[in-house]
Amino acid sequence: MKPADMNTTEKTLPGIDALNTGYGDFEMSFDPNKPDEVQKAKETITDMLKRGYAIFIRQGEETFRVRKFDPDRNVYIIGSTPAEEVPIAETRAVAIGRSAGG
Amino acid sequence: MGNEATPDIGNKGLLTLSEASRHLAKQRLGQNDWSGLPIPVPGLSLVLEPRFKHKCLEDFRWKECYDETGVRHEIPDEPMQEATPFRWINSWWNAKYQANISVLHNQEGRARFAFSPVDRLSLTLRTLEAAAVWPFEAEQKALQKLATLITRNVFELYSLSGHFTEESKRSRLTYLFRKGKPTIAIHQDEGGGYPLCALCLHPIGYYGDTWAGVMCPTDEVIAHLLMMRGSEEKFWANANQHPVDHPNAGV
Numbered sequence: 001m002k003p004a005d006m007n008t009t010e011k012t013l014p015g016i017d018a019l020n021t022g023y024g025d026f027e028m029s030f031d032p033n034k035p036d037e038v039q040k041a042k043e044t045i046t047d048m049l050k051r052g053y054a055i056f057i058r059q060g061e062e063t064f065r066v067r068k069f070d071p072d073r074n075v076y077i078i079g080s081t082p083a084e085e086v087p088i089a090e091t092r093a094v095a096i097g098r099s100a101g102g
Numbered sequence: 103m104g105n106e107a108t109p110d111i112g113n114k115g116l117l118t119l120s121e122a123s124r125h126l127a128k129q130r131l132g133q134n135d136w137s138g139l140p141i142p143v144p145g146l147s148l149v150l151e152p153r154f155k156h157k158c159l160e161d162f163r164w165k166e167c168y169d170e171t172g173v174r175h176e177i178p179d180e181p182m183q184e185a186t187p188f189r190w191i192n193s194w195w196n197a198k199y200q201a202n203i204s205v206l207h208n209q210e211g212r213a214r215f216a217f218s219p220v221d222r223l224s225l226t227l228r229t230l231e232a233a234a235v236w237p238f239e240a241e242q243k244a245l246q247k248l249a250t251l252i253t254r255n256v257f258e259l260y261s262l263s264g265h266f267t268e269e270s271k272r273s274r275l276t277y278l279f280r281k282g283k284p285t286i287a288i289h290q291d292e293g294g295g296y297p298l299c300a301l302c303l304h305p306i307g308y309y310g311d312t313w314a315g316v317m318c319p320t321d322e323v324i325a326h327l328l329m330m331r332g333s334e335e336k337f338w339a340n341a342n343q344h345p346v347d348h349p350n351a352g353v
Contacts, residue, residue, distance in 0.1 A: 017247065019305055019321045021138030021235075022127020024243025047134055052153065054336070056328040062271075063331035094247075096325045097137035099340040100151040102284065102302030102315070 014088060016045060016055070018095040025094070032089035041088060042071045052098040057091045066093065116168050119143065120237040140307050140316035141235040144177050146228060147310035154306060188214065197347045220349040225312060229282065232314030244320035251327060260323075268327070272334055277301075277326075282319040283352035284344060285326045300351030301326070301341035313352050 015029035028044060030037035046069060048055060055066040057076055064078040064086075075085040076093070117125065119141050127138030135155070142148050142162045150157045164177050191213070193204035204216040249257045252266065260266045264281035267288075276295065278286040284300035304315030305325050315322050329337035344351040 018136040019244075019317055019325060020127055020136065020240070021140060021306070021317050022124040022237055022240060023138065024237075024240035024245075024318060024321060025247045025324075026127070026131065026136065026138075044134075044136075048136060051136075051155075053136070054329065054333065056332045063328060065329075065333040065336070094324070094328055095136060096328065097305040098151045098153060099303050099305055099325075100149060100154075100307045100315075101340065101342045102304045102308050 012092065014090060014092055015041065016048070016093040016095055018048070018053070019097065029092075038074065038089075042069075042074065045069050045076075045088065045093075046071055048095050053095045054098075055093050055095045057086055057093045059086060059091075116172065119235045123235050124237045124239070137306050137317075143232050143235055143309060146232055146312065148307060148316075149310050150307035150316075195345055195348050197345070200349070222349045225349055225352075228309070229312040229314045232309040232312050235316070236318040241318040241320055244318050244324060248320055248324055248327075251324065268330070270330060270334055277330055279323050279326055280352070281323060283313050284341075284350070285330075286346065286351070286353065297346040297353075300344040300346055300348070300353065301337065302344055302350065303329070303337065303341035313350075 013029035013031060015027060017025040017027050020026040028041070030041040032038060045055070049066070049069055055076070056063055057066060057078065058064075059078070066076045066078055068077040069075075069088075070077060070085070073085075074088050076088060076091070078084045078086060123138065123141045126141070127135075130139055139156060140148060140150060140159055142159060142164065144164045144167065148160050148162075150160055163179065166174055166176050168174050187209050188206035189208075191205040191207055193202050195201075196203050199217070199219075201217050201219040204218065206214045206216060208214060245261075248260065252260070252268075256266045256268075260279075260281070265278060267276050267278050269276050274290075275298070276288040276290050278288060280286070284302040286300050287298040288295045289298055290296075302313075303326060304317070304322060306316050308315045317325075326337070329340070342350075346353050
């Protein structure tokens with residue numbers, strides 16, 4: 001394990017990591033140049049948001065919660081302006097299941 | 103475990119709870135259960151998010167278990183709770199007496215009170231029981247993930263102590279993130295730091311009367327950290343806010 005400063009220049013494939021009871025976090029990656037993998041990623045993100053998962057992405061020094069996903073343009077929407085859209089091919093997201101309080 | 107929640111874990115022989123958790127998580131990915139499945143623990147109540155697809159797991163009860171030598175043991179049914187003539191009206195935490203005080207009404211509408219001390223040691227011991235469901239590999243993986251979210255120094259501090267702090271850029275509150283315990287929100291000014299409350303939040307679910315969630319402890323730290331950074335108001339809205347002197351706060 002190599003702890004590092006929070007990754008702002010990721011070289012790994014884009015994708016989404018879901019916190020998971022059996023795996024810690026379950027990593028799903030996709031190659032933006034492979035349409036079938038992109039399609040699978042879009043379906044996964046859409047399904048997660050439908051089920052109430054909170055999806056977080058990192059932009060620069062800031063962490064944002066994804067508000068919506070536009071499957072036609074393959075972008076996460078984190079605000080209300082075009083500048084607040086992040087292509088899914090340019091980031092790794094983290095997904096967290098609905099909270100049960102505690 | 104009910105139709106939706108009784109995935110066949112295959113011919114795996116005897117499994118520990120943590121092994122079952124891993125097998126079920128792997129199997130359920132095909133059904134888009136991205137977070138895996140919570141595993142009920144004998145003797146502990148499983149509390150799940152109300153809209154969770156497999157909420158029926160709350161009602162699951164193990165009937166038998168096997169010890170390390172393979173000897174089978176029956177797990178007796180939990181005794182049914184007797185119907186009570188009292189109706190709950192209100193309850194609150196009393197720091198002086200370190201107990202929950204409840205006001206109840208009997209059938210005639212006369213008020214009574216109940217005094218329920220909370221045993222901190224029992225909370226700790228029950229949390230240890232719940233830890234049997236966390237796969238060690240899952241915690242290691244969660245640590246790797248956390249290492250990408252915080253600086254090296256902070257990660258080393260967490261590895262050594264199980265705690266780290268981070269100040270919110272938005273509210274300027276300081277949060278003390280703790281492994282296996284609720285996060286403490288602290289207001290700091292020139293006079294020092296004042297703890298506001300303990301924020302208890304578990305993705306998917308948790309085991310009642312413990313500090314344990316269904317996910318391994320560092321996964322929960324990651325959830326708290328990301329929610330604080332990316333959606334602080336939702337973190338506060340979704341978390342249970344325990345007084346810092348309440349045993350549930352784990353201070």
